[in-house]
Amino acid sequence: MSLASQNVVNKAWNFAHVLRDDGLSYMAYTEQITFLLFLKMAHEQTKRPYNRKPMVPAKYNWEQLLKKEGDELEEQYRHTLEHLGSEKGMLGDIFKKARADIHNPATLKRLIVDLIEPVAWSSMEADVKGDVYEGMLARSAEESPKGAGQYFTPRQLIKAIVDCMELVPEDTVCDPASGTGGFLLAAHDYVAKKYGKDLDKDQKKHLRKAFVSGWELVPNTARLCIMNLYLHGVDADPPPIRSGVDALASAPSDRYSVVITNPPFGKKSSISIVNEAGDLEKEDNVYERQDFWTATKNKQLNFVQHVKSSLKIHGRCAIVVPDNVLFEGGAGETIRRNLLRQCDVHTLLRLPTGIFYAQGVKANVLFFDAKPAQEKAWTRKLWVYDLRTNMHFTLKTNPLKRSDLDEFVKCYRPGKRHLRKPTWDAEKNPEGRWRSYDYDELIKRDKVNLDIFWLRDKTIEDSDDLPEPDILAQEIADDLQMALEQFQAIADRVRE
Template identity: 30%
Template sequence: MNQEIRTKLDRICDILWAGGLAVPTLFVEQISYLIYLKLLDEREAELEVKARLLKGKGNGKLLFPDQTSRYRWSNWRFKSGKELRDFVGGEVFPYMASLLKEEPQVAIYFQDAKLEIDDPHVLKEVIDGLDTFQFSKLGPDVKGDIFEYLLQYLSRQPQSDMGQFRTPRQIRMAMVEMVDPDLGDTICDLACGTAGFLVDSVEHILAKYSAEPREVPIYGEEWLADKGLTLAQAKKQIPNLQIYRKGAGEKIPDWELLERSIFGFEVSRQMMRISMMNLVLHGIRNAHVKRANSLSELGGMSDEDLRRRYKRILMNPPFAGMLPAESIRKDLPTASKKSELLFLGLAMESLAPGGMCAIIVPEGLLFGSTSGHIELRKKLVEDYELLAVISLPAGVFKPYAGVKTGILVFRKP
């Protein structure tokens, strides 16, 4: 991501912050809505070009046929004032939410969506700023970097706000490397947040299936640019610099197989939307991301969801809290009501034979003396292959959480 793009993004973000959107999750959610509308307009333009070239014989179905073309970004972006605000919030959003048959993923994304940018002048400036981007001409790398840059604003999230916080990329990438997902593996995060683990798993697979993957420092390529260093120079200055590989994935034989293999569940609708957009901008448009409480039989999980088993599970679930016994799934290998034990039990139960899991747990789970702690640890050791117990440094998740944590890595025989 070059400096010009970063400057544009900073300006858009400054406008939103100054316009009153000071809650980070709301801020990212609102800009996600607008980015999605711009992406859909660009996709529509591509389908129109193909249809003209093929003289109407293409198989792509237009999202805005006939009279509904007025809902396209390119046809309303010139509006201004209250007319623009009322049209986007009152007509465009409801139309997108109505496309359950034509585009279910789009409809789910805009279900109950509400435009929270009340000042029409702020909305106009943000739309004008986003209109300068031609997302279809940017590679998945750049689009992904754009959204990762926006997600940095979640670091301003108060600790108590929704209990959500992001896992540092260094930890995510290390966990992905340990379970080593491959094309065709079903990959799931049962409390996916912003979908960081899912995106990193996709990038891990893309690098595997690239002719010339490149090395990137864990802090991102813009970090190198800011320091004015090459990667070789940075490695010399920081001998233990963590790096990972990125690639285009041009050798992947079946992109739909990759998309069909990605699963995420998130109880918060806001975070579910953010995770969907994160995946979309990383090239995964049709992942199975769903708003649901994965611990509950009544939390939005279908029978198929409850029965499905995964080859790779990566998680940093919420630690605090207890669930009412009546809400908890009956198929979990623990009678505890503590969320950290329930999520570990859920990960164990959700693995397919031969599958691997890497999960972050509070250190108290490893040493707790209650019957729930002891029984679940016993089952993990006796019925699974425990591959690693990794203690993380204190303060890894500050300022969001101060609890000492560790990583469990295990395989189901």
């Protein structure tokens, strides 16, 4: 994060403390920031060099908030959110059920004048708005580990994944668990920057109207995603994000050329219901879908089946999955066998711990291509890159950088996968992180286990190579957290 971005994040966090004293949660504060930030950037984009047609009615635009003071300002802000929420199309979706939770006019004025107004958000080179949001989520996660930050995918990882996907202007990109839109924004920006002035009129329209699609179950998160997309030039109507809709509930009506996603962590699928006493309770949800290979309560396994169904023939997928998707028996084995046979499962990236806000997460990125039906298995060779063994990252002291993924992207060989070569060699380079496994090797593994590793763990064998105490303590805590979740899953199954 740049110094300018860090300064804005720090200032935003100082305001958060003020509003915390007024009883506003950190996540609620983040949402209020996005309302104001959207109004400011929508105003900026009506000016040069953007010259976009005003989206916000003049009576409720950013300039009206700047003019007001005291109770009139608080009233204007409240009416603005209420009115914009009643608008049709993308604007109405962005402000749907929006509430003005900042009730102190003096604090609201300072937020507008001191934090938002001085910054020319649209013209800054870095995605400072993204930096602010990520910074706020990081701070919020520190204060409350169960906050929404646990589902925020590191943007450096997103960039590396998108760099591997060989995106072109004609693609249709889907994220069935879009969150705040990190993958969709990165995909859109990749094509916009790579092809830029070479795009013809129809391609530009496609990029604005139909290039990205997504689902987000949590309405407030979907709101942030739609805002982000609009402010990056996506102005589809109806909005490209389906808010409050469970993507797993039904088979996809459309197929896409690219699916990139990081479904929310947590194994069980459940739905919220109101029981006879009027209380909210969770009910286990098994999705009975004809397009699924098998029925399971494991949400991650269901997402793997769903994204396979969402792909066009020859469509490409990159999905972040926890380790259990790679080794779990029963439904997991059934899904892996079918995936290896019916798709070209060509790449697995083993991710390091300590890069997500949620604790105890051990995850991977699985890359595969959809293929037409045939008797012979489509997967010929699975290439595995191990970025986990002997790698130590933390959110604070050693965060994941894009450069940490440079070797993986180079080994991946986007557009030239047939030229891949291993960096691992049993004699010449036993520490190599990149090697392949043939289909016949994979299918013979117990339960078709794809949780593959081969590097010597130096932290176990050599005490001189132990990581710093804070990193080691966090890794122990992560392992304990994962063990507790697995014990809980066993306890749940025993009760069933």
